[in-house]
Structure formats: C-alpha cells, structure tokens
Amino acid sequence: MPRSTSWTDDRIEILTQLWRDGRSASAIARELGGVTRNAVIGKVHRLGLSGRATPARPGTRRPRAPKAERPAARSRRMPVAKPWPVVVEPVPLAGTSDVASIGPHMCRWPIGDPRADSFALCGRAAVRGAYCAPHGAIAYRPTAPDHLLRLAGLR
DNA sequence: CCCTGATTCGC
DNA sequence: GCGAATCAGG
Numbered sequence: 001m002p003r004s005t006s007w008t009d010d011r012i013e014i015l016t017q018l019w020r021d022g023r024s025a026s027a028i029a030r031e032l033g034g035v036t037r038n039a040v041i042g043k044v045h046r047l048g049l050s051g052r053a054t055p056a057r058p059g060t061r062r063p064r065a066p067k068a069e070r071p072a073a074r075s076r077r078m079p080v081a082k083p084w085p086v087v088v089e090p091v092p093l094a095g096t097s098d099v100a101s102i103g104p105h106m107c108r109w110p111i112g113d114p115r116a117d118s119f120a121l122c123g124r125a126a127v128r129g130a131y132c133a134p135h136g137a138i139a140y141r142p143t144a145p146d147h148l149l150r151l152a153g154l155r
Numbered sequence: 156c157c158c159t160g161a162t163t164c165g166c
Numbered sequence: 167g168c169g170a171a172t173c174a175g176g
Contacts, residue, residue, distance in 0.1 A: 041160060
C-alpha cells in the first residue's frame with residue numbers, strides 16, 4: 001500500500017466517474033482522501049476531462065498578468081452614515097439653586113446625586129425649554145433623520 | 156466569508 | 167506528472 005496517495009488506476013477511475021457525475025472538485029477530493037481539490041482539478045485537466053457535459057463557462061480565463069500587483073481599485077462613493085455631529089458645550093460643574101429656590105426661567109438640570117446634600121439644580125438662565133444652553137444641548141439632542149430611524153426599526 | 160473551476164510553474 | 171498558489175467568478 002503506497003504511503004503517499006498517488007493517482008492509481010482505480011483512483012483515477014473513481015475521479016473520472018465522480019467528475020462526470022458532476023461532483024465538485026472539493027467533494028471528490030474529500031471522497032478520495034489524501035488529496036486537495038487543487039490536486040483533483042489538476043488531475044482532471046491532465047486527463048483532459050475538463051469541460052463537463054454542459055459546462056457553461058462564461059468568463060474566459062485571463063492570460064495572467066506577468067507580475068503586477070492589483071491597484072486596489074478606488075471607488076468614489078458618498079461617505080455613508082457618519083454619525084451626525086453632537087455639540088458638546090462646557091457644562092457647569094456645580095448647581096447654584098435648590099429645588100426650593102428654582103425660579104420659572106432657571107435651568108432645572110440636576111447636578112449631583114439627588115440623595116446628597118450637595119444636590120442642586122443648575123440655576124442658570126433657561127434659554128431652551130427648562131434648561132440653559134449647554135444643558136439644553138444635551139437634553140434636546142438632534143434625532144436621527146426619519147429614514148434612518150425607519151431603517152433601525154425605531155419607527 | 157464561503158464556495159466554484161482554471162491556470163501557472165517550481166518541483 | 168504533480169499540486170500549491172493564485173487567479174476570476176458565484
């Protein structure tokens with residue numbers, strides 16, 4: 001028994017039969033064992049078995065470029081779905097008002113842990129709804145364009 | 156990414 | 167003759 005798998009007559013016959021059956025090269029290689037699909041394809045060609053009954057060979061093989069590396073085709077396309085800009089403004093580190101002293105036109109943005117004594121509300125002039133400009137920028141984030149929300153199943 | 160066969164060429 | 171590497175595609 002040959003320890004290196006070789007193309008013995010019987011293996012060639014199996015190969016021929018399976019190939020005519022339309023089995024793929026890799027399937028044949030697995031069936032035979034000890035050979036790769038490349039080996040099978042190579043043998044098929046050497047045997048002159050290549051074109052099958054109805055091969056349907058659309059593309060003709062390229063003569064193989066001498067040695068050039070592929071230029072990695074540049075495609076110009078629109079930049080896709082960059083995150084829309086989120087404005088980050090400086091935010092006051094500490095609040096100046098507590099819930100009792102907060103007025104109607106003062107920023108109600110909570111600062112700190114509500115359970116802590118240091119808890120406060122921002123208290124700056126409210127210019128966007130209940131909040132000052134920087135807190136309003138956080139509270140009223142721009143939403144995604146409608147079509148994107150639809151794509152995401154959020155509408 | 157998986158897969159297909161085709162081709163080249165050093166061994 | 168052999169088949170890995172590499173190719174063009176599906």
